[in-house]
Amino acid sequence: MPHPPKQVQQLADLGFSPLGAGPIDDSRPIVAGGKVEAFGDIVALASPRFVVEVGSWEGRSAVLWGNALAQTAGDWALACIDTWLGSVEHRQIKTGEWGIERLYLEDHCPSIFRTFASNIRRAGMADNVIPLPIDSPQGLEILAVSNIYADLIYVDAAHDYAAARADIAVSLMLRDETNANALVLCDDFHPAWPGVQQAVRECAAASFARLVIRDGQAALLSKRADAIADALVARGWTEEKVFSAGKPSGGSGAEREVIQRLTADLRVEQHRAHAVRVERDRANAALVELDALRSTFSWRITAPLRAIRGALRRR
Numbered sequence: 001m002p003h004p005p006k007q008v009q010q011l012a013d014l015g016f017s018p019l020g021a022g023p024i025d026d027s028r029p030i031v032a033g034g035k036v037e038a039f040g041d042i043v044a045l046a047s048p049r050f051v052v053e054v055g056s057w058e059g060r061s062a063v064l065w066g067n068a069l070a071q072t073a074g075d076w077a078l079a080c081i082d083t084w085l086g087s088v089e090h091r092q093i094k095t096g097e098w099g100i101e102r103l104y105l106e107d108h109c110p111s112i113f114r115t116f117a118s119n120i121r122r123a124g125m126a127d128n129v130i131p132l133p134i135d136s137p138q139g140l141e142i143l144a145v146s147n148i149y150a151d152l153i154y155v156d157a158a159h160d161y162a163a164a165r166a167d168i169a170v171s172l173m174l175r176d177e178t179n180a181n182a183l184v185l186c187d188d189f190h191p192a193w194p195g196v197q198q199a200v201r202e203c204a205a206a207s208f209a210r211l212v213i214r215d216g217q218a219a220l221l222s223k224r225a226d227a228i229a230d231a232l233v234a235r236g237w238t239e240e241k242v243f244s245a246g247k248p249s250g251g252s253g254a255e256r257e258v259i260q261r262l263t264a265d266l267r268v269e270q271h272r273a274h275a276v277r278v279e280r281d282r283a284n285a286a287l288v289e290l291d292a293l294r295s296t297f298s299w300r301i302t303a304p305l306r307a308i309r310g311a312l313r314r315r
């Protein structure tokens, strides 16, 4: 029997569970198609088992990931972070897949989640897909503070520079360190979305990642995943040189200055995230010790210990 990735249990402990059986609304559009080749290349080469998707909309890319992951051996899971409330562009376009009409407003509020759920269930992936209905800063922070890391983080939520940069920067920290091939993939890396392009380039530079692109999909890979980056290039992906020999290449002095500043910012954030993890691990160890102590003392002793334990939990 296949084993679900351990992150599924970690998410369950936080109250996030697979979509599971439920209603399918036949009046909602069926979504299909997209960047099949790019997704297929990533899955074939990097073999992810646990994927986080940031921005799912009606489930089109989630179904694509599911189809690609289902081709490989072993169990898989896809955690989808979305408010299911839509983005800026969905209020600017009237009709079609990305337009106002697809928000399916009900008493003023978008009901996109119903479309998403219907598509995931139709595709037979309801047991593998775990919705996280929350905004991306909160959703990603929940994963970070809960030590939930992924083999692949796919970023396709808000497309303005500041939001995209924040999503990508945190996603880079959520790559599973035990998996050398763990990567971040960003959608819409093309001139129509200059904010996304800028954010991707800056984050790649700041994290010393290799940047390879196909069909508007930008993969950020660490040096440890050189073999994957080379294989993607061999399959027709284009590499954009962000660094040469570990240093910023090309660009004006001002651009290099920005890159250095952003690198420093990223380091600070990484230290902060590390400190939070260390503190949490310490608190967990203290909890285990307290539990052991508790079982050896009388009830008079256990009451104050419970109070300390509660205080530690609240931290």
Ligand SMILES: C[S@@+](CC[C@H](N)C(=O)[O-])C[C@H]1O[C@@H](n2cnc3c(N)ncnc32)[C@H](O)[C@@H]1O
Binding pocket: 054, 055, 056, 057, 058, 059, 060, 061, 062, 081, 082, 083, 084, 085, 086, 087, 134, 135, 136, 137, 156, 157, 158, 163
């Ligand atoms: C471009 S659509 C995603 C499309 C999807 N990946 C696909 O290819 O089918 C962007 C999605 O991001 C979500 N979104 C926008 N800003 C967000 C935020 N700050 N947090 C979470 N979701 C957000 C929107 O609700 C929308 O569903």
